[in-house]
Amino acid sequence: MSEAVNKNEVLRLENITMQFGGVVAINNLSLEVNQGEIVALIGPNGAGKTTAFNCITGVYEPTNGIVYFHGRPIVVNHPQGKMVKQYGGINGDMYKDRKLVVHTPDRITHMGIARTFQNIRLFKSQTAFDNVLIGTHLRKMSNMFTATFRLNAKEEKANREKTAQLLEIVGLADVANELATSLPYGKQRRLEIARALATDPTLLLLDEPAAGMNPQETDELGEFIVDIKNRFNLTVFMIEHHMNLVMDISDRIYVLDFGKQIAEGTPEEIQKNPVVIAAYLGVEEE
Amino acid sequence: MNLKRSKKPMIITLALVAAVYIAVFIAEQQLPATSMLFTVLKKGAVYALVAVSMNLLNGFTGIFSLGQAGFMLVGAYVYGIFTIPVVQRAAVYQYFDGGVIQFTVPIIVAVIMAGLAAAFFAFLIGLPVLRLKSDYLAIATLGFAEIIRAIFQWNGLGPVTNGSNMLRAFPNFNDFNIKDTQGNVTVYLSTLIPFIMAGVCILLIVLLINSSYGRALKAIRDDEVAAEAMGINLAHHKRLAFCVSSFFAGVGGAMLAMYQTTVQAKSFTSAMTYEILLIVVIGGIGSVTGSVFSSFLFVACSEWWLRFLDEQQTIGDFQVPLLRNGFRLVVFSIIIMIVVLFFRRGIMGDKELPDLLSRRAGKKGRAVK
Secondary structure (H helix, E strand, C coil): CCCCCCCCEEEEEEEEEEEECCEEEEEEEEEEEECCCEEEEECCCCCCHHHHHHHHCCCCCCCEEEEEECCEEEEEECCCCHHHHHCCCCCCCCCCCCCCECCCHHHHHHHCEEECCCCCCCCCCCEHHHHHHHHCHHHCCCCHHHHHCCCCHHHHHHHHHHHHHHHHHCCCHHHCCCEHHHCCHHHHHHHHHHHHHCCCCCEEEEECCCCCCCHHHHHHHHHHHHHHHHHCCCEEEEECCCHHHHHHHCCEEEEEECCEEEEEECHHHHHHCHHHHHHHHCCCCC | CCCCCCCHHHHHHHHHHHHHHHHHHHHHHHCCCCCHHHHHHHHHHHHHHHHHHHHHHHHHHCCCCCCHHHHHHHHHHHHHHHHCCHHHHHHHCHHHCCCCCCCCCCHHHHHHHHHHHHHHHHHHHHHHHCCCCHHHHHHHHHHHHHHHHHHHHCHHHHHHHCCCCCEECCCCHHHHCEECCCCCEEECCCCHHHHHHHHHHHHHHHHHHCCHHHHHHHHHHHCHHHHHHCCCCHHHHHHHHHHHHHHHHHHHHHHHHHHHCEECHHHCCHHHHHHHHHHHHHHCCCCHHHHHHHHHHHHHHHHHHCHHHHCCCEECCEECCCCCCCHHHHHHHHHHHHHHHHCCCCCCCCCCHHHHHHHHHHHHHHHHC
16 A cells, blocks of 8 residues: 655544444544644544544554554554454454554654643643643653753753743743643643643644633634644644534544544535534434 | 742751751760660651652652562662671671672662662562552552562572571661770761761652653653653653662661661561551652651651550559550551541642742732732
């Protein structure tokens, strides 16, 4: 198969299937995200959107399929052991000669994929500033000894400056020394994004960034996402339920239902797509 | 935006610490060396170090490990084995033809070796054990500590470890006193030296906790999934914390050997680990200063202040009932239960001394506005 046909391609999922026991959570999902795009993944609850994110970031190992990042396979798997018999998806034999590739989530973050979480996962006992500062840890050049004896003062200073800058950009500079969990919900969301940006990603995965926000906050968030995308030269792949936000800022949309991709296209195309409308609203029975 | 924390609380804290060291030095020159105070201070310093090392794991990394006594044992033995004077070896290893090791190393080298040996054991144990979570990890480390104890008592290793017999005659804290030619002590240092040793080690741990690595450990404690998503290698960082903690537990073991003047594997029981765990809990999980305070408090209570409960007491003609040998432990247990039930966050919670000082300063500042 072709590896990196498209130079602009940042992320490509190829025939990803994720099966938990007998349940096929994602069924043969293929999609790609290109440089500089904002791509949305939408679908009804339980469609497998977060599972797809977890497959990309290494939290889950997909049962079958390949994930390419900048043309390089970061996850390769095919059904093994008991799964060979149980496998309920398609294309089960397709990759059986490929060498498996498995990375832990931290390796994948190293490669340049950062994410936020659907239910906010900030470091509870730490200040907003320290939360973002932790995000800079993975690019450190110091080891434990140089860090303990403060021989990395220059790096530490640079990291602190970078953190302060990020907080400024996301508009949280005034609450930098507050405990992360004491911040209002919308600010916690922004803090999570700042923390993800601190890892120097090229691809940002946002899992329902507008969950729990009111319409005005949602609009602001949309502008904010476009702003940081341009500022940091990012590519954004997000899961979202707020259709206004999705239609406003996405370049393309993928629609999942019951683990299967049911539609793909620009916001206008998706809005008119009868399959999508049926999945969201149900089909009128004659 | 005020990102730089005020330096003032830090300076006050350092001044307090320096004052404590000076007070210890002066007290040692003035008071009789047999005073109970010095027993408490010496043992307290040893326990403070071990408690802080345990806090690094349990409080800052969120790894619930109960192997501390095992690593202390390793440290104590390594220290003893390499510092017993060659002339004494025939007497100490009387059942093993004087043992196989016939050289000594300087004390400071032996102490560092003690730490490294404990860290090495921790590395090996960590390979399988650190894959486990919470209670399972606690049980596995507890088991390994017991296994280490059994191995060191094994007669097959007798030429090195002296089997189940005790190691003795190695340099202890009293050897740090400076003596004149007649053997009279001119400057007492037997309490100050353990204070300095523990102080340096605790300072290193504090520096580690406040470095980039320490922040990563705290991130793991707060949320493993998020920490991993931020690019923190869980296995690597947990192993690091485990080895560093064990290194200092090993150094603490070496210091305990100096304090006790003898080492015997059978005294490093799980009860010792629980004592240290208690110190950590009473002091506040996640607070270095809490661990230090509570270790002195704990040692003072168990060795000194509550001793009277073990003896028959009479007030006038009235003989106080219940007071007899062992009653101290009953009272002690009740105190601990009260602490655990009603003061669950311990003395300090997860605050440090500078935090308390700066919070007070902050309140004053607000009052002015």
